[in-house]
Amino acid sequence: MSELQICMGIDLGSTTTKAVVLNDAGEVIGRGITNSRSNYDVACQVVREEALMRTRFSLTRRTIQFDPTLAAVEKPFLSALERNFRLCQHLDRLACLRQALHHAAEEPRYHAYRRELDAMLDEIVDTMVELGAGHFNELAVRKSDFFRDLATADYMQLAEQRSDPGGISFDTLCSLFDAAILVVDNSTSGDSFTEQIRAALGSTLEHATPAVKLKAEELRSAVESTCSTTILEVATVGTGYGRQRLPFPKEQIRSEILCHGLGAHAMFPGTRTALDIGGQDTKAIQVDADGLVVSFQMNDRCAAGCGRYLGYIADEMKLGLHELGPLADQSHSRIKINSTCTVFAGAELRERLSLGQRREDILAGLHRAIILRAMSLLARAGGVKDEFTFTGGVARNSAAVKALRSLVKENYGERVLNISADSIYTGALGAALFALRKKEADA
Amino acid sequence: MTTQPGDLAPADVSKEQSMLLQKEMIARHYSALARAPQQGRKVVYTFVPGNLTELLRSFELLPVLPEINALQAGMRKLSGDYITEAEKHGHSEDVCTYVKCDIGMLKKGNIGPTGERLPSPDLLLLSYTGCFTFMKWFELLRQEYDCPVAMLHVPYQAEGRILPHHVEYIVKQLRTEVIPKLEQVSGRRYDEDRLRESLRLSAQAEDDLVWTLEAAKNIPSPIDAYFGGVYYIGPMFTAFRGTPEGVTYYQTLRNEVEDRVRKGLGPLTPEGTPEKERYRLVVEGPPNWTNFREFWKMFYDEGAVVVASSYTKVGGLYDRGFRHDPAHPLETLAEYCLGCYTNLGLPTRLELLRQYIHDYRADGFIINSIKSCNSFSVGQLLMLRQLEQSTGVPGGFIESDLVDPRYFSAANVKNRIESYLQMLEQKRAGATA
Numbered sequence: 001m002s003e004l005q006i007c008m009g010i011d012l013g014s015t016t017t018k019a020v021v022l023n024d025a026g027e028v029i030g031r032g033i034t035n036s037r038s039n040y041d042v043a044c045q046v047v048r049e050e051a052l053m054r055t056r057f058s059l060t061r062r063t064i065q066f067d068p069t070l071a072a073v074e075k076p077f078l079s080a081l082e083r084n085f086r087l088c089q090h091l092d093r094l095a096c097l098r099q100a101l102h103h104a105a106e107e108p109r110y111h112a113y114r115r116e117l118d119a120m121l122d123e124i125v126d127t128m129v130e131l132g133a134g135h136f137n138e139l140a141v142r143k144s145d146f147f148r149d150l151a152t153a154d155y156m157q158l159a160e161q162r163s164d165p166g167g168i169s170f171d172t173l174c175s176l177f178d179a180a181i182l183v184v185d186n187s188t189s190g191d192s193f194t195e196q197i198r199a200a201l202g203s204t205l206e207h208a209t210p211a212v213k214l215k216a217e218e219l220r221s222a223v224e225s226t227c228s229t230t231i232l233e234v235a236t237v238g239t240g241y242g243r244q245r246l247p248f249p250k251e252q253i254r255s256e257i258l259c260h261g262l263g264a265h266a267m268f269p270g271t272r273t274a275l276d277i278g279g280q281d282t283k284a285i286q287v288d289a290d291g292l293v294v295s296f297q298m299n300d301r302c303a304a305g306c307g308r309y310l311g312y313i314a315d316e317m318k319l320g321l322h323e324l325g326p327l328a329d330q331s332h333s334r335i336k337i338n339s340t341c342t343v344f345a346g347a348e349l350r351e352r353l354s355l356g357q358r359r360e361d362i363l364a365g366l367h368r369a370i371i372l373r374a375m376s377l378l379a380r381a382g383g384v385k386d387e388f389t390f391t392g393g394v395a396r397n398s399a400a401v402k403a404l405r406s407l408v409k410e411n412y413g414e415r416v417l418n419i420s421a422d423s424i425y426t427g428a429l430g431a432a433l434f435a436l437r438k439k440e441a442d443a
Numbered sequence: 444m445t446t447q448p449g450d451l452a453p454a455d456v457s458k459e460q461s462m463l464l465q466k467e468m469i470a471r472h473y474s475a476l477a478r479a480p481q482q483g484r485k486v487v488y489t490f491v492p493g494n495l496t497e498l499l500r501s502f503e504l505l506p507v508l509p510e511i512n513a514l515q516a517g518m519r520k521l522s523g524d525y526i527t528e529a530e531k532h533g534h535s536e537d538v539c540t541y542v543k544c545d546i547g548m549l550k551k552g553n554i555g556p557t558g559e560r561l562p563s564p565d566l567l568l569l570s571y572t573g574c575f576t577f578m579k580w581f582e583l584l585r586q587e588y589d590c591p592v593a594m595l596h597v598p599y600q601a602e603g604r605i606l607p608h609h610v611e612y613i614v615k616q617l618r619t620e621v622i623p624k625l626e627q628v629s630g631r632r633y634d635e636d637r638l639r640e641s642l643r644l645s646a647q648a649e650d651d652l653v654w655t656l657e658a659a660k661n662i663p664s665p666i667d668a669y670f671g672g673v674y675y676i677g678p679m680f681t682a683f684r685g686t687p688e689g690v691t692y693y694q695t696l697r698n699e700v701e702d703r704v705r706k707g708l709g710p711l712t713p714e715g716t717p718e719k720e721r722y723r724l725v726v727e728g729p730p731n732w733t734n735f736r737e738f739w740k741m742f743y744d745e746g747a748v749v750v751a752s753s754y755t756k757v758g759g760l761y762d763r764g765f766r767h768d769p770a771h772p773l774e775t776l777a778e779y780c781l782g783c784y785t786n787l788g789l790p791t792r793l794e795l796l797r798q799y800i801h802d803y804r805a806d807g808f809i810i811n812s813i814k815s816c817n818s819f820s821v822g823q824l825l826m827l828r829q830l831e832q833s834t835g836v837p838g839g840f841i842e843s844d845l846v847d848p849r850y851f852s853a854a855n856v857k858n859r860i861e862s863y864l865q866m867l868e869q870k871r872a873g874a875t876a
Contacts, residue, residue: 241854255862258869281855293866295831298859300814300842300852380824380840 003230006055007439009431010044011259012036012242015279015307015393017043018428019051022436026266030055031425035148035185040242042186049188052231056193057085059226067222073212077204077219079138084200087136089189091129092196093147096187098125100180113168120168121176124158144322148185152177194227235435235442239427241280252435257283257296259430264389265291266429268418272385275374275404276426277394279307282374284381297381305373307393313366316346317359324363328399331364338369364399371403375411384408387416391426395419459711461696465677468692470557472505472682477559479505485628488564488584492757493572493597493780495621497641497685497767502629506682507561509580513544515556517732517846525551526847539576540815540847542583549587563588566628568621570595573785574818593624597780603791605781613777638772641685645767651693652679653761658700659750660803663720665703667710669749670739673730680758685767714743721746722864725799727753727792727826728811728819731843734851738843741857745864751799753792756784763795785818793826793833800834807867809839809860814850837870839863 004023011018013036021030032050036043061078064070070077101121110117131154134140144150159173201223205216212219238248239259256276264274265287274285282305285296299306314321335357337348352362378384388408394400401419408415420426479486487499488507499506516522525547526540532550534543548554555561567584569592571577585592595616598609622633655675659668666672675696683689703709709716713736724742726749731738742749759765760782768775784792800808810827812820827838841859844850 241858255858255865257858257862258865281858292869293862294870295837296862296866297840298855298862300855382828 002225002228003232004055004059005232005234005439006030007235007432007435008048008051008233008237009259009428009433009435010047010236010238010240011256011425011427011431012040012044012238012240013279013393013427014241015311016424017047017240017242018425019047020425020428020432021051021055022432026433026436028425028429028432029058031422031428033145033424035146036242039186042188043242044238045188049190052191053089053193053196055231056226056229057082057197059229060197060223063222063226064219067218070215070218070222073215073219076209077212077215080204080208081197081200081223083136083138084204085197087132088196088199090132090136090147090150092189092192093184094125094129094132094151096184096189097128097151097180098122100183101125101176103183104176104179110172117168117172117176120162120173124155124162124173127158128154144320148181149320151181151184197223197227235439237431237435237438239431241278252438254431254434256427257285257298258293259427259434260391261285261287261293261296261430262291262433263426263428263430264391264418266433267420267422267426268387268389270387270416271389271418272387273378273381273383274389274391274426275378276392277305277307277370277374277390277400278392279311282306282377284374284378286382286385295382297377299373299377305370309370310366310394310397312346313349313363316349322396325367325397325399325401327360328363328367329360329402331358331360333358333361334368335361335365337362337365367397367399368403368407370394371400371407374404375407379411384412384415387418389418389420391420391423393424395423459699461692461699462674464692464695465674468678468683468688469681473555473557473559473561476505476507476555476562477557479562485565486562487566487568487625487628488581489568489570490572490574490577491680492574492783492785493570493595494680494684494758495568495570495595495776495780496682497638497645498617498621498625498776499568500641500685501634501638502625502631504566504625504629507564508681509545509584510541511681512548512555512561513541513846514732516544516548517848518735519556520733520848521548522733522846523848537815539580539817540845540850542576542580544846545580546583549584564590566590566624567592568595568624569593570597570780572597572780572783573599573787576818591624591628593621595621595780597786600781600787600791603788605778609781610774610777613780614773617773617776635772639769642767642769642772642775644687644690645685646769648679648684648689648693649759649761649766651690651697652676654697655693655700656751656755656762658704661704662723662804663707663709664723664748664750664803665700665708665710667712667739667742667749668755669726669730669752670712670735670742671710672749672752672755676755676758710748712739712743714740717743717746717748719746720748722807722867723748723750723803723805725749725751725796725803725805725808726811727796727808727823729754729757729813729816729845730811731813731851732846733844733848734853737853738851738856741860745861747860747864750803750805753784753796753799756795759783760795789822789826793829796826796830797833800830800836805836806871807836807839807863809841809863812840812842814842814844815847816845837863837866839866 007022009020015036017034017036019032020028023029030051031054032047034043034046064074064078102118105117135150155177159170163170163173237252237254239254239256243253260274260276264271271287276283282299283296286294288294310324311321314324390404405417485504486507487504488509491508491510496506516525522544526543528547528550529543553561567581567590569581626633656668658665678689678692709720724747759779765782810823812823827840831838841856843856
């Protein structure tokens with residue numbers, strides 16, 4: 001039985017919790033992300049399990065990639081296996097949701113129509129299971145990678161279709177879902193990799209091309225070998241807003257400033273200035289050629305203009321967070337907005353809408369206002385040096401990036417602006433690198 | 444200051460003799476203030492930087508220092524209500540929170556830190572050194588109390604040093620404006636011999652204060668020169684300069700610190716003495732008072748000890764050589780007023796901090812930028828950059844307020860302190876940290 005030593009970094013952010021797993025060579029072999037919640041311990045456990053599952057999947061992938069006899073079938077097989085694996089995980093969570101919904105329906109107030117309610121819940125979840133395959137097929141464009149987001153969208157749509165104001169109301173179905181999704185969010189699946197990868201393998205082979213089917217035995221044995229590999233987590237470092245809650249000793253906890261600096265350096269070694277706009281704080285960080293932080297500035301106690309502000313705006317507009325940027329990008333006439341106060345976000349938005357201003361123009365103004373705040377912080381931290389790396393959840397927002405690009409050019413001239421598709425993992429990556437260094441130092 | 448490190452901590456925390464002594468002295472002072480109207484003693488309100496305690500004492504006048512009352516209210520969690528009260532009376536959110544705390548306290552009955560009513564002033568002695576808000580503050584108090592005001596204008600040290608005409612200008616004001624008003628209010632004649640005697644006692648206590656502050660050059664430092672330092676400057680910066688009690692206090696303090704140096708002990712804090720001095724820091728800017736103990740613990744938890752601070756120089760830069768000189772009583776008071784920290788220009792402040800970092804072998808420096816204190820905060824970001832350049836030592840920047848509890852975000856401040864110290868650690872250890 002083989003053994004794999006890994007180092008893990010966990011970033012407990014105010015909005016999402018992330019984990020990154022590194023192998024001895026410092027390569028990322030697993031990642032996990034989940035919505036943060038009031039219980040940081042659960043968020044930590046969920047994200048760790050997911051990262052370890054992905055680590056095992058990486059192992060499977062590598063085993064197959066390094067086997068020359070499987071070269072011809074590797075690509076179609078692996079992509080189908082991954083989709084099926086994700087689908088299996090999704091279905092697993094749906095099963096958990098079904099159970100939690102029925103449990104929530106046990107409350108006395110539903111007794112009178114319990115049977116009908118149970119039947120309707122089953123019908124909804126059955127349809128969600130059918131829809132699940134669609135989220136993970138080859139051409140699927142998922143709006144989110146979070147189970148919670150996908151499940152909420154599907155459930156709400158189905159509940160609206162099936163509810164009946166004279167019978168089981170939409171409100172009843174919503175209350176049940178609110179209770180159940182919390183349970184699902186706070187439950188962990190344990191080490192179910194073997195079970196899920198076997199199921200995924202079964203369905204992948206069943207629908208595979210004859211060429212792949214010919215190699216079924218070799219593929220099965222490659223998958224099985226990774227199931228039996230022992231994964232040893234030799235070093236772990238935690239960071240982020242909730243880091244004090246991590247069940248680690250103090251020396252295994254690093255400030256997110258250091259982690260973001262090192263993470264940005266690892267992603268883009270030319271980085272000298274990093275900007276991280278997270279859920280509750282914004283950080284402007286200067287790093288040296290080794291990724292060591294030389295100075296930084298953070299927003300003060302007011303979280304105006306941080307990621308959470310965009311969250312409120314999205315809620316007010318009844319949009320997904322990921323939809324804000326693309327909508328703002330459609331603006332042709334940006335509106336000037338000065339305040340980025342999260343508390344007044346809703347009022348400001350409603351006022352402007354009532355003046356007849358267009359949503360995309362308001363959004364473009366809001367994004368620029370956020371970036372203007374970040375620019376002030378960057379100036380306080382000593383300016384924007386070349387290269388400049390933008391990290392954190394807000395770096396995934398196209399309108400924020402557009403505003404940043406133009407303001408940096410205006411204020412500091414041409415700068416290389418780095419944004420990684422995986423920027424949300426920057427802090428966790430930095431933490432994992434600190435863990436790896438610790439492991440090397442201990443060795 | 445009546446609140447002591449020991450008071451902030453559980454009862455089993457050890458209290459040194461000097462702490463008990465200071466507590467008694469200040470309780471006596473507030474008690475004397477409370478009884479002043481009945482006993483016919485006259486009271487002068489004045490500010491800490493550039494205070495003329497020896498001169499006031501020579502006229503048997505009792506000083507009240509509004510900043511001290513405000514910081515005491517902050518430590519006792521009363522300032523939030525006082526500030527809200529002042530805001531109800533129309534004072535904006537951006538006004539200095541010492542001012543608002545003082546106005547709010549006044550509007551709510553002027554009950555001082557010990558629970559006794561503070562007497563109304565018989566004179567407002569406005570000596571403003573480096574803080575022009577002082578002038579507006581006393582304008583407000585002037586509207587509340589029907590009493591005379593004596594103005595003492597202290598010129599800003601724009602050239603980075605005290606010039607003879609500065610001293611002449613202040614001495615002239617002392618002779619023509621301040622002393623006549625003190626004579627009028629007290630009904631006594633100016634007694635220069637008495638003033639000289641008081642100044643002699645001041646200089647004696649100042650020697651011991653400087654010795655205590657400079658003991659932080661030892662490794663480990665036996666004192667915390669910021670959180671502990673604010674207690675050490677208490678008697679000197681308030682009502683006890685030039686008094687025999689002041690002299691006794693500083694002798695006692697010095698003996699205790701000498702003892703800690705002999706034993707190789709670190710500073711006494713409300714949490715105890717840190718196991719190890721991991722970081723030696725210089726701090727620029729006043730502390731936050733509303734969460735003082737929590738703020739101090741953030742340093743203590745990381746083994747960070749402050750070895751020198753600029754805040755402990757707001758009432759005079761004794762460690763740079765200044766002593767009250769009985770031979771030239773009015774000139775020495777003038778020089779004292781001119782030399783207060785907030786009366787210095789940015790280059791002088793920078794040079795002082797640079798020397799502290801060097802002389803006290805500091806690993807780093809932190810600026811606590813106070814939202815409502817323009818005198819301190821203006822230019823601090825520039826100071827940060829220039830100090831980093833001139834010393835090669837990285838600086839940290841945190842933001843809080845004097846006594847407005849709404850401006851203290853513990854998570855944010857802690858995050859910045861920890862990040863900064865980890866940055867220092869990383870720098871120390873190189874890339875393998």
